[in-house]
Amino acid sequence: MEYTVQKLAQLAGVSTRTLRYYDEIEILKPARTNSSGYRIYGQREVDRLQQILFYRELGVSLDQIKELISAPAFDAADALKEHREKLLEKRIQLDLLIANVEKTIASVEGRTTMSDKEKFEGFKKKMIDDNEKKYGKEIREKYGDETVEKANAKVMNMTQEEHEAVTQLAEKVNSTLAEAIQSGNPAGELAQEAADLHKQWITFYWSEYSKEAHAGLAEMYVADERFKAYYDKIHPNAAEFLREAILIYAGLKGEY
């Protein structure tokens, strides 16, 4: 059986444009073209198209499909597993989204203004999600799942007042650090006050404090470019200075 574009398109339930596009990107070329340049497809092309459409239904990109259908079975399995991981991640994100949207709806309906407590809760939830996305993996690897869960739970349980307090505390850490850095001495009074404020700040998020964890976090500020970028806005050496101050504060490093 031979098919022109439209016949094959009807058979497979796709548009002729799609077939021409598949020809263009070389994922499905016609068996031959007739004397007038018409595309002619044969049985092999029908089978191949069915495979393509099957994977397309699974949400695989055409680029990946191209590899999949010309790869041996074991490669295909690997590729599909990777694809499944992506889908699972997508579902988690989607569930979070839905929860957030529902929270927002509740808040918008609950009060007519947009700045009440419920809306605020929605934002907090978002903050946790963002933190998870950005730093979750590294932090989990370093301090274990439990610490992270507890930190998240703690943010969610914060009252609005507590949340404001912690935000103000964070600002105070920054301003004190900015002042302390002028002195150039991480063992100085202001620097040690900054370290202490920083301890107070993290204990808002951590369920228990340990010198080692505090020092570990300080190291991370220097090692991780995202944290470093944050502190760089205060001063080019802010991250390093804060690390030194914290190490001294935690008693893990002698004064100069």
Place this chain on the structure above:
Amino acid sequence: MEYTVQKLAQLAGVSTRTLRYYDEIEILKPARTNSSGYRIYGQREVDRLQQILFYRELGVSLDQIKELISAPAFDAADALKEHREKLLEKRIQLDLLIANVEKTIASVEGRTTMSDKEKFEGFKKKMIDDNEKKYGKEIREKYGDETVEKANAKVMNMTQEEHEAVTQLAEKVNSTLAEAIQSGNPAGELAQEAADLHKQWITFYWSEYSKEAHAGLAEMYVADERFKAYYDKIHPNAAEFLREAILIYAGLKGEY
């Protein structure tokens, strides 16, 4: 506080390109531009950007966000509810996808060739999903949820042999219909054989047969353009002819 593009971009964690794009599509314009054409943002723009980013996290399109943030709260709630529906639908689709991908992985891993029984199961699942998507709604409305569930369950429980049998049967229906249509008489022997084959075919999918349901399906073949398009490939009047034949077969219409 006033911000240039980059300052605001850093503050909000977006790119400068994004801010320029938001200016371009008129979703966030700077408060003013200085004498050199630099974009200058103020506090109001910061707040607006935060709102935009919040909705963006929820997966709302920029176009919709534009409406959302300038609409009163009750409109926003409606819009968000609509958005939630979309997300929920998306999740259902995603779950189906994941199930299918997992089936396919299992099939590809189970045997190294791509044409064994497991793979076949994956395809059957896909067929059901496709049917659901295309016709599920109408069929459910006409015959109720239960009938549809049973039909789906029956397809899944078919052995490969049964599935081949039903596919062959479908072809036989078509070829007999094509022959019968030549005679022009829907009450003729061949036409009634086609109707009988068609009954056999649908009883593969339906848990119980009734003349009325059979006749209803025949009407649908004519009324629904997708079914009609399928039968049109046999003959321009195939759908009508089959309907007549079935009505006579089911004893719901006298012979001419």
Place this chain on the structure above:
DNA sequence: TTTGACCTTCACGCTGCGTAAAGGTGTATC
């Protein structure tokens, strides 16, 4: 005055096609 870090406006690229536009081909009918 010379860096170097900012800023500006184009403008193309990404995905997977939809949707014309402008023109050639095939075939049934008058």
Place this chain on the structure above:
DNA sequence: GATACACCTTTACGCAGCGTGAAGGTCAAA
């Protein structure tokens, strides 16, 4: 054999939300 009409072709812009140059002006510090 002309006409109509359904089919085919290539070319190319448009969609969302920016990323990523390119080419060139601006500003503060050294």
